[in-house]
Amino acid sequence: MQRVQKICQHxxxxxxxxxxxxxxKDRVFCKHGIEHLLDVARLAYIENLEEHCGIDKECIYAAAxxxxxxxxxxxxxxxxxxKGGIEFASVILKDCGFDAQESKEILEAIxxxxxxxxxxxxxxxxxxxxxxxxxxxxxxxxxxxLCNWSEExxxxxxxx
Ligand SMILES: [Fe+2]
Ligand SMILES: [Fe+2]
Numbered sequence: 182m183q184r185v186q187k188i189c190q191h192x193x194x195x196x197x198x199x200x201x202x203x204x205x206k207d208r209v210f211c212k213h214g215i216e217h218l219l220d221v222a223r224l225a226y227i228e229n230l231e232e233h234c235g236i237d238k239e240c241i242y243a244a245a246x247x248x249x250x251x252x253x254x255x256x257x258x259x260x261x262x263x264k265g266g267i268e269f270a271s272v273i274l275k276d277c278g279f280d281a282q283e284s285k286e287i288l289e290a291i292x293x294x295x296x297x298x299x300x301x302x303x304x305x306x307x308x309x310x311x312x313x314x315x316x317x318x319x320x321x322x323x324x325x326x327l328c329n330w331s332e333e334x335x336x337x338x339x340x341x
Contacts, residue, residue, distance in 0.1 A: 185242040187277040193269050194246070200253045209324050211317055213249040221245040224312035236305055240283055244290045244309050247273060263295050 188194055198214070205212045222245035229236050250273075251266025258265075270291055274284040286305055293299045293306040294313055301307065319325050319335040328335070 182239060182242065184277045184279060185239050185246065188243060188246050188273055191273045191276060194250065194273055197250050197253060197269060201249075204253055204256045210328055211322075213252045217316060218246050218249065220316035221248065221309070221312045224315050225308040228308055228312065232303065234303060234308070236308065237283070240279075240287055240305065241308065243274060243277075243279060243283075244287045244305060245312065247287070248291045248294050248309055248313065250291075261295075263292050267292060 251262040254265035320337040
């Protein structure tokens, strides 16, 4: 998991995470800090094990750690974050030693993590899509009724 450790030490990742923390400091809805990113990584990896998907652990963790890296651009420039984060993620993956094929797959998963057509897919984009939604505990959220997520996206199930 050495390459994954490198992601968290990368200056671009650290800078984007710090910016995001600042932008979300008064946010009442779900945030996108390290807790969320690791929840997503672990849920996706559990699915990978339970369903015997055989996807590389580092690729799962890399996709999870980078999937919201463009969120700041969404807040400040209204650029959808699944698109806005691709350039940052691409640089970080290369610097951390992911090869061209691995990067392609991880970037596809990041780009598709809000695309409902991936919801049932048994691949990295599908895993990331599901883990992202399942990481949220809507059933315990005090502002659930104010959230703009559709009922279909909201997660009330803790046994996932
Ligand atoms: Fe996201
Ligand atoms: Fe997310």
